[in-house]
Amino acid sequence: MIKTRITELFGIKHPIMLAGMNWVTEPNIVSAVCNAGALGVFATAHCTPEETRKNIQEIRKLTDKPFGVNVMLNLPTAPGNVEAILDEKVPIVNYALGKPAFIDKVHAYGGKVIGTIAKAKHAAMAEKLGVDAMSITGHEAAAHGMEATSMILIPIVTRWSKVPLIAAGGFYDGSGLAAALSLGADAVSMGTRFMLTKESPVHENLKKFCLDATEEDSVYSDVFDGLPSRVMRNKASLKLLKGGFPLFSSFTSALQMKKLLKLSTWEMVRTSLGMMKAEEKRNLLDQARFANMVILAEKAIYKGDVENGIIIAGQSCGGIKDKELPTCKEVIENTVAQAESIMKRLGTQVY
Ligand SMILES: Cc1cc2nc3c(=O)[nH]c(=O)nc-3n(C[C@H](O)[C@H](O)[C@H](O)COP(=O)(O)O)c2cc1C
Known part of the structure; x- marks a missing residue:
């Protein structure tokens, strides 16, 4: 067993977190991870506040272990989703892409907050705001990493950070876990x-696409959703890279998002304007572009359209080569066992 500040803080057995992934980390996979002793995180980006509430209640039926809920603060539904999370007293709240105004409220009911961070200066700000832990995300990651790789960013932050860190971006096995602990992270x-x-x-098509990919088959740009992000190279991502800002499809996607999230036109405009004020250098076009990514990702994730949909995945696809996909429990146990054996071997090399 590997005990760290993160296993202690969250009361979990293993120093592993299931990253919140929109459309992917649904109650079933979240509870499978929690029941196997790690931290499962449900992602709310496609949910109305009512759906978020229902999913939280569903997770509670499937596990009695601590779990987390991820909220992207740049989305129009973020205020309602945060309210649902607070009402439900979710044990661990994980926010990304914005500045949280709810940390005290989570602490008031005994919950903990994880900030997702991809820049050292943002980590310093999050720590000042009072987060309990930070998920430090390197360039290798699926979706929103920034320029610095995990190898560089994590030790920079561990040098001064007082809160436990969770290393994210490119981690997929026990050698990654052992490396993350060596870099100063706790999970x-x-x-x-x-x-x-x-x-x-x-969808099985997407799983196969990722298993067949190499470490060089992803692309990184801000053209996909207005923020620097990593997706797999395919027809849809190459089209966006070539054509630049997809004005028409962004606005049709924004309308689809409005329908999906059951927002009135006024709510959509009001929250988008509010978010633009809260976030530096964001405009309405960026909001529309973000909506485009959410809709195109769903096309690949659920409909299995791996050519016309956007496949959000990281460089680690190149290292994941299972003939038969493991269960979450197998991933967790194999990762810990491999890390333990690496750390024991390294210990014998010290004289
Ligand atoms: C399909 C998919 C959807 C994602 N959705 C979200 C999300 O809703 N919120 C979030 O904070 N991060 C999201 N991410 C990023 C992950 O939380 C995490 O930072 C990233 O997957 C870590 O890199 P790795 O894939 O190399 O492990 C998503 C990633 C993927 C693959």
């Missing part, structure tokens, strides 16, 4: 790895 968060498991609800 790993894995997205792509858990997306490629038996319990993962993503």
